[in-house]
């Protein structure tokens with residue numbers, strides 16, 4: 001009835017409206033479209049949305065540790081060991097870009113205190129090294145290279161400084177840290193992310209970091225910079241260094257939970273459906289066992305990198321992959337080869353969305369068939385266009401008719417997170433020999449969810465939302481065939497059933 005009335009309105013306009021017993025809904029649809037549903041708080045800021053859409057960020061750990069083979073120097077390293085004679089930051093950035101990374105973050109200063117830029121406040125820096133006779137600046141070279149390649153640039157600066165004599169005196173050291181921060185925030189152009197950890201000298205009982213002042217200065221001088229620390233404010237730690245977000249992964253948390261203390265890794269890993277702060281997770285992990293380059297170590301295989309991709313990007317997290325340059329000042333050949341293969345495998349898996357030409361229908365649509373919340377909105381590239389069910393319905397479903405049998409083993413789901421993260425339970429069914437068969441059950445979706453399952457051959461797919469914090473808003477659905485992890489998945493399931 002509603003559909004007939006609407007098409008009448010479309011054809012004969014006002015006359016048809018006058019002739020029929022129009023309901024209020026029909027008149028509203030005819031005169032003006034339904035506005036978007038209410039957001040559910042908290043919401044991401046513009047810079048946080050941009051961060052989540054970046055998906056892959058590359059970390060470069062580089063410094064005196066590159067030359068000593070240590071993971072953490074003690075601040076007594078002689079600057080004369082720092083001499084990366086073949087340093088080519090363009091090679092680092094180009095390989096990051098080739099591998100699909102959108103931002104590069106450099107360790108401007110690690111806990112040893114050695115500065116990769118010529119800070120005015122210390123001589124413990126590139127100034128005192130033989131590299132370019134003390135005239136070099138690694139921060140400059142990497143930031144310039146990033147800008148030239150069209151990537152964004154970010155920085156890490158360790159709070160713990162094991163060389164600096166003022167460390168241990170809260171007032172003097174915070175002056176020092178803020179002075180260096182100001183240099184980094186003003187000399188190198190736009191900063192996309194500032195990464196801070198909580199690393200502290202356990203024996204310096206009176207040393208306090210004035211994080212609030214640091215973070216306020218960063219936001220004041222670089223309003224587009226996301227600040228990462230364990231608990232944000234903009235981006236949170238995922239709770240491990242394995243690159244794995246929880247299978248449940250909310251962008252929300254209560255920042256107050258972390259300052260209370262106690263074990264919070266699990267809390268950070270999963271987030272909090274009731275959290276009042278939007279602080280999406282970032283999955284930091286190194287391509288090698290250590291964060292700094294070591295001759296004796298080997299980079300992770302393509303299969304392992306792909307697995308990390310599914311467990312980070314595929315779980316509402318950003319993948320922050322560290323690739324440490326070597327003593328020459330280049331990404332090593334084996335790391336480069338694995339990064340390139342990683343990219344080509346991802347490209348091959350996700351190049352073809354087997355659902356792209358599907359006919360999509362839904363159990364319920366906000367505003368009916370002519371609305372801008374139609375189910376087919378899940379197939380365009382616009383992440384701010386989405387399918388919405390009628391207000392208040394939290395268990396609608398979406399049906400995709402692929403036109404013919406297709407073979408796939410990965411489903412991609414994305415929520416319109418600019419209006420809040422909502423879905424807390426869903427499952428995916430496929431039609432097999434006349435019966436629906438469940439291939440995947442999940443909790444959260446968030447910005448992006450990728451589920452792998454055993455290969456199926458089917459024409460009809462249904463996505464059931466089984467629980468949500470409000471009306472679910474789905475912005476994208478994809479079906480893919482992954483023949484790379486399929487092998488390892490098959491091996492896993494054989495082990496399970498034995």
Ligand SMILES: *[C@@H]1O[C@H](CO)[C@@H](O)[C@H](O)[C@H]1NC(C)=O
Nearest residue numbers: 119120121122123124127128
């Ligand atoms: C750095 O070295 C120069 C030359 O020896 C000296 O004049 C200056 O005071 C030193 N600066 C710091 C911050 O130690």
Ligand SMILES: *[C@@H]1O[C@H](CO)[C@@H](O)[C@H](O)[C@H]1NC(C)=O
Nearest residue numbers: 085130131132133134135136
């Ligand atoms: C460093 O200085 C020496 C002596 O002044 C000069 O011979 C050499 O070419 C310089 N090296 C670089 C990399 O600038």
Ligand SMILES: *[C@@H]1O[C@H](CO)[C@@H](O)[C@H](O)[C@H]1NC(C)=O
Nearest residue numbers: 248250270271272273274275
């Ligand atoms: C969130 O709040 C609801 C309602 O108060 C509660 O039932 C649920 O256990 C909470 N979830 C978490 C993870 O704290």
Ligand SMILES: *[C@@H]1O[C@H](CO)[C@@H](O)[C@H](O)[C@H]1NC(C)=O
Nearest residue numbers: 253254257272274275276277
């Ligand atoms: C987070 O804060 C909200 C609002 O104050 C509260 O309802 C919720 O229970 C908190 N979450 C946890 C895990 O304490």
Ligand SMILES: *[C@@H]1O[C@H](CO)[C@@H](O)[C@H](O)[C@H]1NC(C)=O
Nearest residue numbers: 326327328330331332333334
């Ligand atoms: C660093 O990597 C480059 C590129 O593979 C290689 O040519 C160079 O020998 C490596 N340097 C060291 C010290 O391993």
Ligand SMILES: *[C@@H]1O[C@H](CO)[C@@H](O)[C@H](O)[C@H]1NC(C)=O
Nearest residue numbers: 405431432433434457458459
């Ligand atoms: C599609 O696949 C199903 C399940 O394997 C099979 O029963 C059906 O005959 C296939 N249909 C066509 C048209 O190939």
